[in-house]
Amino acid sequence: MKNLKYIFALGLGLFASSCKETLEVNPQDQIDAGNALTNITGVNSLLSTVYANLRGAGHYGANYKILPDIMADNIYPIPGLNSNRLIQESVNAPRAHFAPWGFYTGGINTANLVIDATGKVEGTDAQKNRILGQAYGLRALFYWDMVKVFGYSPMFPVGSNNLGVPIITTPTTTAAGVTFPKRNTVVEVYTQIEKDLLAAEAILDNSVTAPFYMSKVAVQAILSKVYLYWGKYPEAASYADKVIQARGNTFVSGADYTGMYYRDSNPEAVFEIAFQLVQSLGNTGLQSLYAQFPADYSKRQDQAAFDNNAEPKTGYGDFTPTPELLALYEPGDVRRGTITTARKSNTVVNYVRKHTPTQGNNFLQNVVVFRISEMYLIRAEANFRAGTSTGASPQADLDKIRLRAGLASVPVSIPAILKERRIELAFEGDRWFDLVRLGMDVPKTTALGSIAAINYNTDYRILAPLPIAELSVNPNLVNNAGY
Known part of the structure; x- marks a missing residue:
């Protein structure tokens, strides 16, 4: 394993991906995995390559933050004054979609390597728990970002299609070790995500306050949103409340609202990707x-x-x-x-x-990736749907967002909460996912002409296509219908 690089899986069986679908990581982010797996310091360094893959243009560096607004109805290309980038995505052309299959390489498989190696090297329990907790949390985030685009909402399956993505929790280090798994169901993937996040929560703490590390509160923020998407509203409210109790003091005032986006680190960030x-x-x-x-x-x-x-x-x-x-x-x-x-x-x-x-x-x-304002909106929606008031009433949380914006209180309702989500989280990568998680059609702006809404139940473009390269080498994979 001496010459094993963290990018070793590219081109091997299940992990074969086109250049477009593979996350590119700068050379300084690459670690010699063979050397890294021999000691606790090296394993911790290898963990940094998992974080590095979050920065790629195919993930939070660009696509996962802009495509949800482009592919829905929040933004569109400036007519006659754009550079022709992401034009196909703006009109939802066939196959113009998220392409996250490359997460299996630098993200998920490297997290698997870290998890496996941590149990084999010498180190204190505190050192190992810190590494394991981050790796579990990051692996869960990668899987969640994949299942959201390859599978339907767990609350609103369409027909008999309940497929998500393959679950792989053991590292692949050689060509001989490559397997050809079938796709797990959406619920199975969500269950694995929950398992990883709960494991991470149990062994992490908040001693590291910098928001660009996977801390206990960052894991709790992910859990709150996963539960919201899963329709487990009491759990969503409970976890959003945990984040608010820990980080509610970072909620900025109305006077500081626009200014927070010019800060080197956003003061509201619960978890952010450092560049x-x-x-x-x-x-x-x-x-x-x-x-x-x-x-x-x-x-x-x-x-x-x-x-x-x-x-x-x-x-x-x-x-x-x-x-x-x-x-x-x-x-x-x-x-x-x-x-x-x-x-x-x-x-x-x-x-x-x-x-x-x-x-x-x-x-x-x-x-x-997550900021404190969203936690109030998650708690409001989850409490309203569950008929509970964990931490605060839904009305109080809706007021928290609106009053900070300089607006008057309005009676709480699901439409009112979803409207505030759309405005508060505009341009932050939520619009497409907010519609799809609720089984709603995706409307298109009239600024693009007469483009019909994308019907959740009948339009295949709701889901992303599996890469042709993967389908050609893995006979157990089934593509999403329509591709």
Whole structure:
């Protein structure tokens, strides 16, 4: 195993993936797995490569944060002023979808390696638990991000299709060890995710407060959302409440709302993906896709610079909020401040400024996966659906979000909560998943013309296709219908 690299699985049987479907990781994020598996320090270093795979453009570095808004009805390409990126995804063309099968390599299989090796090397229980807890939590996150796109909502199966993705919990280190498993059911995958997260929660703590590590509270945040998607509402409310009890003091004020997106680390982050300069995705990252920022970093919040067509700018600035989303903002809503005007090719456009330059670099920002505001919305929805008031009443939690935004209280209801989710979490990668988890059709913006909504029960494009390369080598895999 001396020459084993963490990327060893590429091209082997089940893990064969096209270039598009494989997460690319910068060389400095690659660890010699053969050496890493011999001692506790090396295993901990190998764990860093699991985190590294979260940064890829195919995961939270771009696609998992922008496609849910593009493929639904929150943003669309600026007509005549885009760089032709993600155009097919914006109109839901066949096979223009999430492509996360590469998570099996650098993500899941490396987590399996870490989990297996931790039990074989010397180290204290505290050291091993810290590593194991992170690996379990990360493996669960990878599986959840896969089952959400390859399988239907566990609450709303369509016909007899209940398939998710194969569950693999043992590491593959050689070609001889490659297996060809069939797809597990969606419920089986959710059960494995729950098992991993509960195992992680039991052995992690919150002694490390930096939000870019998998801590106990980060695991609890994932659990709250997994349970929400699973329809286990009492559990969702309970876990959201645990996060609020631990991190509720990070909920920012209305005056600080737009400013938090310019901080090097978002103060509301419960879990975020850390980026350093060498890991920047440049023009393929979220800042570039959402807006053109002034080339002069000191002007990143200077509205006059945005509105000045002659001001040198960086990035593509390809996407803009849909008229349907803009119409939802009530007068005085501070969240509307994350959308501002700018001039692109001397045309006035609306840019999203949630993904902004930080850390002194125009293409560098940590990516938030969970923030505390969402926990209040999860607790509100879960309590309302369950008829409970764990931690607070649904009305109080809805008010928490609206009053901070500068808006008046409205009677709590599921439509009211879902409206606040759409506005509060706009441009953060939730819209598509929020619709699909509830078995709802996915509407399309009129700005793209007369494009019919994607019917949850009958349109095959609700699910992503399995990679052709995988189907060709694994006879036990079945593709999703329609592909």
